[in-house]
């Protein structure tokens with residue numbers, strides 16, 4: 001009897017769980033996508049047509065932009081992407097590793113910075129599906145074998161700042177960069193002495209881990225013996241740190257963050273656009289970013305209007321929260337669900 005029970009148990013345990021189906025995947029356009037040397041995937045609705053497009057950073061070939069053209073239904077591929085690298089203008093041949101999207105010039109569209117094994121590149125989004133190389137005018141084209149980059153407003157003056165990490169194999173002392181925005185599209189490297197205790201770096205991520213409102217920094221240094229991993233707490237004074245708002249976009253159930261959503265903040269009094277952010281939990285390279293979009297607020301801004309645009313099903317749907325008082329959200333995030341979307 002014991003043997004029969006054991007056999008029955010073995011048979012039952014080996015049977016597939018009725019709650020799961022075997023995973024199945026279809027290779028989408030392998031002739032288009034399957035290129036060696038890719039480093040980073042970055043999803044964004046770059047052309048504003050309501051679906052997520054794919055930017056792929058490649059180390060040994062020009063970067064590529066793939067436009068999502070949706071389902072065909074004409075007997076062709078079930079889903080179709082088109083390589084728009086040439087027409088977008090961002091097929092730069094430099095050896096790219098990290099990617100960071102951010103509206104650096106605050107004109108409402110997302111620009112792109114790529115960290116490369118060579119001079120880094122900032123591309124301004126022209127708003128029509130094309131990009132312009134702005135590296136030289138904004139002095140961000142460092143040549144330090146860069147690996148990753150993350151944008152964030154470090155000092156809450158409303159202007160975006162940028163951390164770029166660098167790596168050289170086998171060398172412990174490789175300098176990272178903190179580019180503080182000086183306004184007018186100008187930046188200067190202002191890496192504080194405390195961040196000079198460096199190592200060759202890969203991952204970098206902002207997160208307000210202490211909940212005081214400003215962005216803190218973790219840098220993953222990976223030299224075998226001379227590198228040291230660092231966690232840095234932002235020492236902005238309490239009053240300035242509190243001038244901030246963090247917004248997260250979630251789905252209609254309120255449980256899942258929606259990467260690819262875009263968040264804009266406007267001054268309620270003047271209507272001025274204060275910034276645009278991408279909900280991008282996997283930006284940069286070798287790191288998972290924190291979910292909320294972080295906004296530092298310049299002095300004088302009291303209430304803000306929050307616009308969250310969800311990208312799905314071939315349309316962009318925007319939820320608006322008017323007259324938000326950032327002080328009401330100190331130490332927590334403003335969570336905006338997609339359930340009451342407006343077209």
Ligand SMILES: [Ca+2]
Pocket residue numbers: 044045046047048049050051052053068
């Ligand atoms: Ca799109």
Ligand SMILES: [Ca+2]
Pocket residue numbers: 102103104105106107108109110111125
């Ligand atoms: Ca822009």
Ligand SMILES: [Ca+2]
Pocket residue numbers: 152153154155156157158159160161181
């Ligand atoms: Ca700043």
Ligand SMILES: [Ca+2]
Pocket residue numbers: 207208209210211212213214215216234
């Ligand atoms: Ca903080």
